[in-house]
Amino acid sequence: MSNKIEFQIENLGVPKLKSPLQLSTVRGDDIFTFISETDKMVFDTSLEGYAKCLANNEEPLCFEKAGPRQNIHFDPENSTAAIVTCGGLCPGINNVIRGIVMALHYFYGVKKILGVPYGFEGLNPEMGHGFIELTPDKVKDIHQFGGTILGSSRGAQDVSVMVDTLLKNDVQMLFTIGGDGTLKGCNAIGEEIMKRGLDISVVGIPKTIDNDVDIIDKSFGFETAFDIASPILKDAHNEAAGAYNGIAIIKLMGRDSGFIAASASLAMPVVNFVLVPELDFELYGKNGFLEVLKSRLETKHHAVIVVAEGAGQHLFEKNDVMTDASGNVQHDDIGIFLKQKIKDYFSDVFPVTIKYIDPSYIIRSAAANSSDSVFCSSLAYQAVHGAMSGKTKFVVGKVNDKFVYLPISAVVSKRKKIDLEGGFWFSVLQSTGQPFFLG
Structure with a gap:
């Protein structure tokens, strides 16, 4: 053609x-x-x-x-x-x-x-x-x-x-x-x-x-979404910083692309980690997320994590792929999963306080x-x-x-995604201090 x-x-x-x-x-x-x-x-x-x-x-x-x-x-x-x-x-x-x-x-x-x-x-x-x-x-x-x-x-x-x-x-x-x-x-x-x-x-x-x-x-609606999410991130940061080794996890919408998570984190630069569907990060090992999080807590004693709903799906064991009425793949809940994995990991390291926030439905129904x-x-x-x-x-x-x-x-032939080698993602890494090797 x-x-x-x-x-x-x-x-x-x-x-x-x-x-x-x-x-x-x-x-x-x-x-x-x-x-x-x-x-x-x-x-x-x-x-x-x-x-x-x-x-x-x-x-x-x-x-x-x-x-x-x-x-x-x-x-x-x-x-x-x-x-x-x-x-x-x-x-x-x-x-x-x-x-x-x-x-x-x-x-x-x-x-x-x-x-x-x-x-x-x-x-x-x-x-x-x-x-x-x-x-x-x-x-x-x-x-x-x-x-x-x-x-x-x-x-x-x-x-x-x-x-x-x-x-x-x-x-x-x-x-x-x-x-x-x-x-x-x-x-x-x-x-x-x-x-x-x-x-x-x-x-x-x-x-x-x-x-x-x-x-x-x-x-349309995208700018409003990360605009509303930004003050939520600020409040989450206050929660995390208010506890010794405090961790705030905020799950935002983004089934296949992480633009809301990344944009909100840029708009409110209090975020330390942004996990998006485009990023195949690992949990364990020297370059794994949990080890990097541990290093962050050892030096700063608090961390703010923003995760898109479609991130980390490769970490789940899946036998069958389920879809919703629109034909979209139904993802496992990465927010709850991440909270539990962090809790389990640090139970043998040092005490942490974890706050989990999911404002997705509030954001999408706003004017x-x-x-x-x-x-x-x-x-x-x-x-x-x-x-x-x-x-x-x-x-x-x-x-x-x-x-x-x-x-x-x-x-409709394909979805737009974040280019992990592009300037937009590089800005996210600079803002958060998230290491390049993560993913």
Whole structure:
């Protein structure tokens, strides 16, 4: 597959209706203009990448620039949109819902907007959830609250049944807010729609508190997550320092990637050890974690340990791999495991006091902070612009700090992970004093 096709967005047809947006068509740095289909954003912005393309006479790998188009595909007056939220909670979901409703109503004049209750379950009539009518008045204040006003669920539903429901309710645009499993489900719905030759756009807004969606700079809710975690780390440090040989263990979310644990530890530099899924550390031996922890306590007499939920899974004896309703591997509890191993190890060395803290569900159900709130609104607006122009099976996100459209298939092929040889992880090691050899 060529690079050109890899990031190509599918369209329902050539948009022929004039956009109701009153924007300038003249380019200018400070003028909000319509985006042309030829407006592209280069993926690799390095001089080396540019020189390579120039030498090989190749067009660089590009994304479609997000934003309003001069011509749109759907007639706003006769269009129905639906919004669904799936998977675990994350700060900012309500902000995205609000942004989509406001953009559809005030930008384009779409009058009928449906909220799908409890994830993809809501697209299965047998579940009996029905729909919620969403209006600007109904969503105007929801950004103040965490969670999702629509409710959520995990697990797949019959794709054919979900498409039948969209068709029966005359839905032209489906906005799905969710993580890896949700986006794959959205893509499958899009495939079924294309197979039937239906005129329905499906759009994904990536939602994962772990920030592990590939290619895009960050996912919404991530900044709020480590922002809320930071003062918890400060309090945990106070607990650890308040006891002779005191140890505080804080387990943060991060099933496959340790971005929250690492970022929170950088934001509140009182942490001495950061254990993430990318790091295959050992417990015992000269270079093992417990021996390094012992050295720390012998000199400083306290330690703060931040561990991501997916860290250290290689330390467990597993016969069977269990998955949740979304298909995610169910991990063993590394926090409780680590607490017990530390307790056992130091029982024959010297007395320690261990405090264990797991604030994960408090963090993920919080309302978005100011930065995430702005980001969520922008994601919502750009998603609406893309859907109205007839684009489908795409996600909106920032790449190189620019809003772009990407095919769903491009971002779900693998998870984004911390590069243990990159500058970000090196910053964590410098901040914590954690030895390089650990892992």
